[in-house]
Amino acid sequence: MRKIVAETDIESVRFSPNSKQMCKRAKLILVLGAVCLCAGQASCLRGGTSYCPLTQWVDTLKGDFGFATRWSYPEGIFRNPFGQLDCDGLCPEAVERMRDSRGRIHTDSLHRFYLLVDTTRRYHSLACEAQCYEWGGSRFAAATQYGEDSTVCATEMNAATHCRLVIVIRNEAAAPRIELNSVSSAAETTVYRCKSGFIRIDRNAWNKGFLKAEFDYLFDNTDQPDQPLLWRGRIYTPIEKKSIR
Numbered sequence: 575m576r577k578i579v580a581e582t583d584i585e586s587v588r589f590s591p592n593s594k595q596m597c598k599r600a601k602l603i604l605v606l607g608a609v610c611l612c613a614g615q616a617s618c619l620r621g622g623t624s625y626c627p628l629t630q631w632v633d634t635l636k637g638d639f640g641f642a643t644r645w646s647y648p649e650g651i652f653r654n655p656f657g658q659l660d661c662d663g664l665c666p667e668a669v670e671r672m673r674d675s676r677g678r679i680h681t682d683s684l685h686r687f688y689l690l691v692d693t694t695r696r697y698h699s700l701a702c703e704a705q706c707y708e709w710g711g712s713r714f715a716a717a718t719q720y721g722e723d724s725t726v727c728a729t730e731m732n733a734a735t736h737c738r739l740v741i742v743i744r745n746e747a748a749a750p751r752i753e754l755n756s757v758s759s760a761a762e763t764t765v766y767r768c769k770s771g772f773i774r775i776d777r778n779a780w781n782k783g784f785l786k787a788e789f790d791y792l793f794d795n796t797d798q799p800d801q802p803l804l805w806r807g808r809i810y811t812p813i814e815k816k817s818i819r
Contacts, residue, residue, distance in 0.1 A: 629747045648694065654679075660679065668690060698713040703807060708757065711734065739805045748773045753766075774787060
């Protein structure tokens with residue numbers, strides 16, 4: 575039996591007092607068909623119908639988006655006892671020969687080491703809490719616009735997190751889902767559909783090429799119906815544009 579993991583990310587998530595009230599008052603049900611957008615040989619994100627009450631666009635979305643000013647090194651990057659940025663885990667094989675017996679990177683190898691190992695600071699684009707399977711936290715989300723009217727936003731998975739939130743925004747309506755790529759199963763990706771919730775999107779930021787949004791969703795748990803799945807938080811990320819071929 576799968577175990578649901580509930581955890582709040584390091585970044586705090588606070589909602590305005592009327593968030594839950596707005597969710598309850600929402601009566602509009604948006605039914606969105608499958609969206610499957612492929613470019614070249616890239617695999618498409620699975621679509622499907624999601625039922626959620628409210629997609630609200632506001633001129634200026636208020637709230638704490640200070641997480642977007644904070645950053646982390648890529649996964650597996652740390653500072654060793656010698657003050658050097660080093661990698662742990664998935665390191666290129668060639669870098670192993672660039673360290674001495676104490677683990678210090680040779681001075682004459684530093685330039686080549688950092689050509690092989692990405693130590694670029696990554697600014698956070700997500701602050702959230704979630705209750706879902708194989709969830710260990712995430713601070714990053716990416717948004718991509720396909721064509722004129724379809725944008726897909728997905729939170730980033732990592733070594734400890736094997737589920738992600740996917741939000742498809744089409745014609746100003748959003749259809750969210752959770753996708754689980756379980757390490758305990760060889761089966762295809764498991765998709766959990768939205769049951770209720772809302773998303774608010776900042777229109778001014780959208781017009782400037784950024785997805786700035788606050789969301790709070792509940793999802794149907796088809797594996798254990800008595801244990802709800804949820805995902806709530808804030809996103810602030812640039813929107814990458816890709817053409818459809």
